[in-house]
Amino acid sequence: MALPEENNLSKLLTSSVSGTSFLIAIQVFSRLFTFVANQLVLHTLSPAILGVATQLELYLISILYFSRESIRVAIQKQPLEHHFDAHSGKRKQDHATKAPSSDDAAAVRRSTLSSQTVVNMSYLSLGLGVPLALIFAGFYVHFAPEEVSQTPFYRLSVAITAVSSLLELGVEPIFAAVQQHMLYKKRAAVEMTAALVKSLAVCSLFAWASWTGNTVGIFPFALGHLCYSCTLVFGYIQVTRDVRKQWRFSLFLTRLKSRDQSRYVADTFSCRLLSLSANSFFQSIIKHILTQGDALILAAMTSLEDQGIYSLACNYGGLIARLLFQPIEESSRILFSSLLNSCESGASTKAANAAKAHLVDILRGYGMMSAIVLPLGPHLVPQMLNALGGHRWDSPMVASLVSLYCYYIPFLAFNGIVEAFVSGAATPSELRTQTGWMGVFSACFALAAYFFLRIAHLGAHGLVYANIVNMAVRILWGIYFIRSYMLRHGIRMPWADFGLRPSTYIVGVGLSLALAWHGTFGSGFREILKSGAVATAYALLIMYLEREFLIIKCEKLYPMLKTKLLKQKST
Known part of the structure; x- marks a missing residue:
């Protein structure tokens, strides 16, 4: 397949920017709903109940992650392969939902086979999910500590959560089609609605229990998961009706039929997806352990109250990661896969x-974000917690945990975008190599956790330090891979490309020392105004020092967004 022309690369970048905005909107609204719901119930919720709810969510996440993550990664490796003509390299349609013209019949058949192949592959997620849900459910019911198993409605909640996970996996074929055709707007509408329904269900049941004096345990959280899954099912079925008609593929398992070479292309595509899925599956096991390792260690070694406090600290501390970093990582992974897998190596x-430019821009932006968060975050967090947590959560441990989590946020950001590039660029053999290295990362995390928890006796704070060590070694390996990949293509990538100006570092260190001398801001009105003024002035100063980079990016971004808006108006 020939390399897409420069205008097609521009379309990919524009689609990535548009997709990122919609993905960020999903996270902002869904987290806003969740945040409001948590604040409404937090004042009446005990740390122990929140700790069990955290284990229930870990159960759901584990089923979904092991069942669908490897298949999603494999599908994203070739999201646009059949949307380009094999000879001209030109894209067959300008908009994902625009019906193709009659002279593009061959391209339509190829796209139909590609979409049907992706849908068929997605059913593997449900096939994996059923046994995993049963195994994990049995584990959570029979091996739960007595303190957990005696939580009201615990067994029923585990069963409902298992059903919720299978319903959500049943949506994977539709989700795959939505992703392949880049229907980010439709996805945003469905997922934001689902998040709203989930939050309303949790709040309503807790409010009813509070008014009537009933004990509901963790049942509202299980019901929230079920409402979320059901809304996804009905929502995705509705929004994809027109797409299915235009591209003539089915959401059910369908045998591929074609009289031309497209059938051979689809079979090759299927084999490649299966191979990538198999390689990614074993990697996903280690990656899940690394990602959820803190939750697993907490569940095994600490009390429910400690788990609830740590969960609250991570939810507050990781809010920016879920709102901003996750959408950028997801859209960038798709962009890197499209750029680096849609062309011949020569x-x-x-x-x-183009991939390097996108990566460097994000790394530079994350560097600016780190320069703002690291000095300010630890000193402003306790002030915000006083207003949000309520008397049950007014604990120095919570404040210090969330303050410490601010130092972990930049590591989350850099690791996410680095691994997005690796996922998009790595070959199956390189993925197997990465899986081996992830075993090394797991050992580093385990050793760090043992040192900080058992030897240094730092408790939950030690887990944050262990996670920082874990992310640091993963980032270093990822950067090594990226620089090696670029050198194979004759492209240098020095550290200076994504570093900040020296004056920015000097100002950041200076503010950190000044705030360390000043101490934590108080909770009074004057102290809030004072901290807000300091934060605003410092952020503006950082933007001024990095103004050259910001101006260049705005000049590049404006024409892309303007073209996108004009196309939307014309259609």
Whole structure:
């Protein structure tokens, strides 16, 4: 397949920017609903109940992650392969939902087979999910500590959560089609609605229990998961009706039929997806342990109250990660896969340069964010917690945990975008190599956790330090891979490309020392105004020092967004 022309690369970048905005909107609204719901119930919720709810969510996440993550990664490796003509390299349609013209019949057949292949592959998620849900349910019911198993409605909640996970996996074929056709707007509408319904269900049941004096335990959280899954099912079925008609593929398992070479292309595509899925599955096991390792260690070694406090600290501390970093990581993974897998190796310099430019821009932006968060976050967090947590959560441990989590946030950001590039660029053999290295990362995390928990006796704070060590070694390996990949394409990537100006570092260190001398801001009105003024002035100063980079990015971004808006108006 020939390298797409520069205008097609521009379309990919524009689609990535548009997709990122919609994905961020999903996270902002869904987290806003969840945040409001948590604040409404937090004042009447005990840390122990929140601790069990955290274990219930870990149960759901584990089923979904092991069942669908490897297949999603494999599908994203080739999201746009059949949307380009094999000879001209030109894209067959300008908009994901625009019906193709009659002279593009062959392209339509190829796209139909591609979409049907992706849908068929997605059913593997449900096939994996059923046994995993049963195994994990048995584990959570029979091996739960007595303190957990005696929580009201615990067994019923585990059963409902299992059903919720299978319903959500049943949506994977539709989700795959939505992702392949880049229907980010439709996805945003469905997922934001589902988040709203979930939050309303949790709040309503807790409010009813509070008014009537009933004990509901963790049942509202299980019901919230079920409402979320049901809304996804009905929502995705509705929004994809037109797409299914236009591209003529089915959401059910369907045998691929074609009289031309497209059938051979689809079979090859299926085999490649299966191979990538198999390689990614074993990697996903280790990655899940690394990602959820703190929750697993907490569940095994600490009390429910400590788990609830740590969960609250992570929810507050990781809010920016879920709102901003996760959408950027997801859309960037799709962009990197499209750029680095849609061209022949001999003609991939333009695509590699475009991928490098996108990566460097994000790394530079994350660097600016880190320069703002690291000095300010630890000193402003306790002030915000005093207003949000209520008397049950007015604890120095919570405040210090969330303050410490501010130092962990930049590591989350850099690791996410680095691993997005690795996922998009790595070959199956390189993925197997990465899986081996992830075993090393797991050992580093385990050793760090043992040191900070058992030797240093730092408790939950030690887990944050262990996670920082874990992310640091993963980032270093990822950067090594990226620089090696770029050198294979004759592209240098020095550290200075994504570093900040020296004056920015000096100002950041200076403010950190000044705030360390000043101490934590108080909770009074004057102290809030004072801290807000300091934060605003410092953020503006950082933006001024990095103004050259910001101006260049705005000049590049404005024409892309303007073109996108004009196309939307014309259609």
